[in-house]
Amino acid sequence: MEQRRHGAGHGENVALLGRGPERAVVDQVLAAVDTGESRVLVVHGAPGVGKSALLGYAENAATGMHVLRAVGVESEMELPFATLHQLCAPLLDRLPHLPAPQRAALETVFGIRAGTPPERFLVGLAVLSLLSDASQDRPLLCVVDDAQWVDQASLQVISFVARRLLAESVVLLFGARERSQGLLGLPELEITGLRDTDAHTLLDSVTYGRLDQHVRNRIVTETRGNPLALLELPRGLTVTQMAGGFGLLRSDTLPGRIEESFLSRIGGLPEQSRLLLLIAAAEPVGDPTLVWGAAGRLGVTPEEALADGTREWLSLEARVTFRHPLVRSAVYRSAPKEDLREVHLALAEVTDPKIDPDRRAWHLASAAAAPDESVAAELERSAGRAQARGGLAAAAAFLQRCVALTVDSSRRAERAAAAADATLQAGDLEAARRFADIADRNAQDEFQRVRAHLVRSRITFAAGLNQEAPPLLLTAAQRLEPFDMDLARETYLIAWGTAALLAAHSDSLKAISAAMKALPAPAGTPQTLDLVLKGYALLVTESRAAAVPVLRQALAALTDLPVREVLKWGWVANAVSAAVWDDQAMRVLVGRVVEGVRAAGALTELPFCLTSLGIAIAWTGDFDATAAIIAEIEDVSAATGVPIAAHVELRLNALRGREAEAEALIAATIEEAGAGGQLMGVTVAQWAAAVLYNGLGRYRQALSAAQVCTRMAELWVSVWALPELVEAAVRAGEDDVARAAIEDLAEAARPCGTDWALGVLARSRALLSDGAAAAELHREAIERLGRTELRPELARAHLLYGEWLRRSRQRVEARDQLRTAYEMFKAIGMEAFAERAHRELLATGESVRKQAVEAASGEELTPQERQIALLVREGLxxxxxxxRLFLSPRTVEWHLRKIFAKLSITSRRQLRDVLPPSEHASTPR
Known part of the structure; x- marks a missing residue:
């Protein structure tokens, strides 16, 4: 597959051979825009196999479309949003059309304005809106070639957009050597070698004379039909070498052989031509002004550089581009180091330090032959700017290079610790360990050694929950006290959170809590961190009643926690709201923590924060949003290699009542977490089992699981399992067990005084009460839980009240409560509890009717359609x-048309009639 260029010799008019099926796929993708739809395709295959040629075919075939093109550049992988800027630059005049937050996000990441790091998903939504807006004039074709070299920040955003394109008349094509993690799950087309007949035809087009049949077959076989190899490998070989096949006796890899073929031909160019190619290879933007400016500094003139064959390799138009990416890599990698340094220095000298300081710093670093403090300082400043734009991977790269160029050992230790920390947050644990070791080796005093120890401790924790991390972090916190009390306090809190995740009430957690309690009182008004430390310490060393007043103060202060603090220890502070049973604060606080972590691209912390958010959202019964969070946890965990327990999935499966899925995951989690000593995982799994079996009406199994869970004396989940234990024990006839559990529940819930805490307590106490007292407690539970967003808990309160009324022979009243419970369970998706309510309704003599929305084909709505319908009904x-949903307005409109058709309505206003009031819109994410 290769479109030959005029003047290339024999075979110059060979067309795009043997790619009929591939062209047909591309034609179908392009045709979709005629129906107002969008398409995404990842074209992947080995170097030289013809990906770029197929993308070029798409560009030529995209008649009437506006074509945007970006190319990943290997040397630019560390610069945040570099490829995204390439793609969006022609559309920046449309920024005023975007909503203000989206416009500000793009302007910040592109360096147009100063500001705090924007939330990565907001950047993605802004790009989606930008493409959607531009496609209203005419359809768009967006081509991203060499995606394997796209910087991480850009790839995250572009893949986010790719997964949400639907009705915008946008085609997004990727070209990549391999299926990268960021592109997994997108539609793909693998390009392989040409069929033998086509390969022979292509080979004949570039060979002179008659080849021995065995030699021809060997060439085709060894190249595996790779078009570029078939075109390039014979070049430079004599007729004799080709005829005998001796010129092919090389053992290096195919891409290497192709590059060698390029270099052998480029080697015949004049010196100035070769130098121009090297300058173009080192300048990633393709800016002719920069290329020729650097060329001038090195004495290269256009007249001499372009005199003999240079244009065969290089296109010098609006942008300087290579005819094939392997030419760039071949030229750059084969250049002597001295030549590379000279070229990068010349590029640095012509790069404006005000307009593009980071790229200038990178060129200076590449030009440095030895440690250079001035260049290291430039890189350090670039790292700070990268962090401000949300590019943690870029910040890590700048700092890593900064360490290599630092002269002074003490400064090297400081910078190595910073590089290790940034690298850890970017998700590269092995590299983080290397720089932590450098920091330790170069440490000049105890404080620097402690900092290295601290980073190592955090790496240990990030590598997977294990028993080593808490004592390491405790030791680091204690060693930090004489040097930096603020950092010591932060480290104590992280140590506490790590220990609580692993094994609550373990020796480590008790030791950490005791050390926290012994910390000297802060001077002046306690800060948020001080309140959280004190509250958590009291929770472990004394009681919940002693801790709640302090934790309430902490909760009020946490609402204004700066993003900097969120990134450091926000994930630990998430639990404050759970400790005081405040469900609304839990969702707000955890959501804000996730937002801050996402915005900074702190991937190692993100799965833990998302787990807290998933649990918080699951409490509301928004299962679609919970499932989306589970998917994101899995994606981030896979991308970083950081394992994360399936706590949210356990919770969701238990609430849904899907027995087979839930039981398999419960068993796997108990086995894995138990083997690793992670009692939190065992606790969550047993809690899930208790909920599952209570829903299924298997109360003995629920009782057993709840007893295991509550015996672990964990700080939150074991408390949440107490209502499950009460319900299961009462239904199993174990009233004494239920009474003991109610005492524990009252001790945990009463000091908090929230509707969630007191509502669940009233519901549980009602199970052991009789007569008017029981009725009053049931009604109190419904009233209190009705003031919360905890729909599953409210539905269960109606169910228990209805069951009590039926057993008290109050059938009419029982039907009302059971019908309400049944309808709520069905709307939420709690299948097992819905069936339990259904059985109770049948026992009252009522035949159960489906909800109105189901009769009107509500079940035909997809989860996303239902979510959109509910938000429209709310007036958005x-x-x-x-x-809110990270979609373009045109895609929302497309979904809305389908919703109207499914529900047989014609206006937004009619949604209020066909959607029942019990439906609950998705919590904003």
Missing amino acids: SNPEIGT
Whole structure:
């Protein structure tokens, strides 16, 4: 597959051979825009196999479309949003059309304005809106070639957009050597070698004379039909070498052989031509002004550099581009180091330090032959700017290079610790360990050694929950006290959170809590961190009643926690709201923590924060949002290699009542977590089992699981399992067990005084009460839980009240409560509890009717359609819904048309009639 260029010799008019099926796929993708739809395709295959040629075919075939093109550049992989800027630059005049938050996000990441790091998903939504807006004039074709070299920040955003394109008349094509993690799950087309007949035809087009049949077969076989190899490998070989096949006796890899073929031909160019190619290879933007500016500094003139064959390799138009990416890599990698340094220095000298300081710093670093403090300082400043734009991977790369160029050992230790920390947050644990070791080796005093120890401790924790991390972090905190009390306090809190995740009430947690309690009182008004430390210490060393007043103060202060603090220890502070049973604060606080962590691209912390968010959202019964969070946890965990327990999935499967899925995951989690000593995982699994079996009406099994869970004396989950234990024990006839559990529940819930805490307590106490007292407690539970967003808990309160009324022979009243419970369970998706309510309704003599929305084909709505319908019913506009759900307004409108058709309605207002009031819109994410 290769479109030959005029003047290339014999075979110059060979067309795009043997790619009929591939061209057909591309034609179908392009045709989709005629129906107002969008398409995404990842074209992947080995170097030289023809990906770029197929993308070029798409560009030529995209008649009437606006073509945007970006190319990943290997030397630019560390610069945040570099490829995204390439792609979006022609559309920046449309930024004023975007909503203000989205416009600000793009302007910040592109360096147009200063500001705090924008939330990565907001950047993605802004790009989606930008493409959607531009496609209203005419359809768009967006081509991203060499995606394997796209910087991480850009790839995250572009893949986010790719997964949400639907009705915008946008085609997004990727070209990549391999299926990268960021592109997994997108539609793909693998390009392999040409069929033998086509390969022979292509080979004949570039060979002179008659080849021995065995030699021809060997060439085709060894190249595996790779078009570029077939075109390039014979070049430079004599007729004799080709005829005998001796010129092919090389053992290096195919890409290497192709590059060698390029270099052998480039070697015949004049010196100035070769130097121009090297300058173009080292300048990633393709800016002719920069290329020729650097060329001038090195004495290269256009007249001499372009005199003999240079244009065969290089296109010098609006942008300087190579005819094939392997030419760039071949030229750059084969250049002597001295030549590379000279070229990068010349490029640095012509790069404006005000307009593009980071790229200038990178060129200076590449030009440095030895440690250079001035260049190291430039890189350090670039790292700070990268962090401000949300590019943690870029910040890590700048700092890593900064360490290599630092002269002074003490400064090297400081910078190595910073590089290790940034590298850890970017998700590269092995590299983080290397720089932590450098920091330790170069440490000049105890404080620097402690900092290295601290980073190592955090790496140990990030590598997977294990028993080593808490004592390491405790030791680090204690060693930090004489040098930096603020950092010591932060480290104590992280140590506490790590220990609580692993094994609550373990020796480590008790030791950490005791050390926290012994910390000297802060001077002046306690800060948020001080309140959280004190509250958690009291929770372990004394009681919940002693801790709640302090934790309530902490909770109020946490609402204004700066993003900097969120990134450091926000994930530990998430539990404050759970400790005081405040469900609304839990969702707000955890959501804000996730937002801050996402915005900074702190991937190692993100799965833990998302787990807290998933649990918080699951409490509300929004299962679609919970499932989306589970998917994101899995994606991030896979990308970083950081294992994360399936706590949210356990919770969701238990609430849904899907027995087979839930039981398999419960068993696997108990086995894995138990083997690793992670009692939190065992606790969550047993809690899930208790909920599952209570829903299924298998109360003995629920009782057994709840007893195991509550015996672990964990700080939150074991407390949440107490209502499950009460319900299961009462239904199993174990009233004494239920009474003991109620005492524990009252001790945990009463000091908090929230509707969640007191509502669940009233519901549990009602199970052991009789007569008017029982009825009053049931009604109190419904009233209190009805003031919360905890729909599953409210539905269960109606169920228990209905069951009590039926057993008290109050059938009419029982039907009302059971019908309400049944309808709520069905709307939420709690299948097992819905069936339990259904059985109770049948026992009252009522035949159960389906909900009105189901009769009107509500079940035909997809989860996303239902979510959009609910938000429309709330009065949100299409742009507002798009912002909330990370969709373009045009895609929202497309979904809305389908919703109207499915529900047989014609207006937004009619949604209020066909959607029942019990439905609950998705919590904003």
